Amino acid sequence: MRLRFPQALGYTRFVTVSAATRAQTLPPLAAAALAWAVPGLGHFLLGKRQKALVFLVAIPAMFVIGLGLSGRLFPFDFSQPLAGLAAVAARGVGVSSLVAGWLGYGQGVVTAASYEYGNTFLIVSGLLNMLVALDAFDVASGRK
Numbered sequence: 001m002r003l004r005f006p007q008a009l010g011y012t013r014f015v016t017v018s019a020a021t022r023a024q025t026l027p028p029l030a031a032a033a034l035a036w037a038v039p040g041l042g043h044f045l046l047g048k049r050q051k052a053l054v055f056l057v058a059i060p061a062m063f064v065i066g067l068g069l070s071g072r073l074f075p076f077d078f079s080q081p082l083a084g085l086a087a088v089a090a091r092g093v094g095v096s097s098l099v100a101g102w103l104g105y106g107q108g109v110v111t112a113a114s115y116e117y118g119n120t121f122l123i124v125s126g127l128l129n130m131l132v133a134l135d136a137f138d139v140a141s142g143r144k
Contacts, residue, residue: 028140035136037094039129042136055132062125063093063100071118072108073101086119092126 026045035042040056043049073091078084090106091097100106106122109115138144 026140028137031140032133032137035133036092036129039094039132042133043139046136046139048139055129059093059125059129059132060096062121062128063096066118066121066123066125067100067105069114069118069121070109070112071106071115071120071122072110073097073106073122086123089123089126089130092128092130093122094129097126 026042031042031046033042034045035055038056039059040052040054042052043055044052074083074087076084076087097106108118112118135144
């Protein structure tokens with residue numbers, strides 16, 4: 001990123017700011033939280049624009065495909081451990097999973113032929129977004 005600084009006598013000085021410098025301006029926990037809430041937002045704010053665009057398109061698309069394939073957003077019921085873990089994983093997509101639940105999407109149609117595929121898309125999209133949030137944490141903390 002280039003910043004423009006006006007100088008005396010009408011000259012302009014450009015200063016290049018590296019991604020590492022921008023990463024120092026966003027705390028790692030904030031970067032991870034923003035990356036979880038909106039896929040790609042943490043990377044966008046850290047200056048990783050291409051990664052952010054891929055995450056912003058791919059992860060919500062997987063989530064929407066999962067809903068379209070009659071997948072289910074499982075409730076947080078840990079009496080059945082796998083269903084409870086699936087609930088945690090599917091909520092990993094962030095705000096979009098919360099909004100979908102509030103709007104009544106993700107009820108799942110068990111008799112649909114695509115039900116299990118839909119569940120898989122929902123779970124994998126959430127797990128991928130959790131990895132994206134961890135990656136944003138690593139970038140913001142200077143590990144990457």
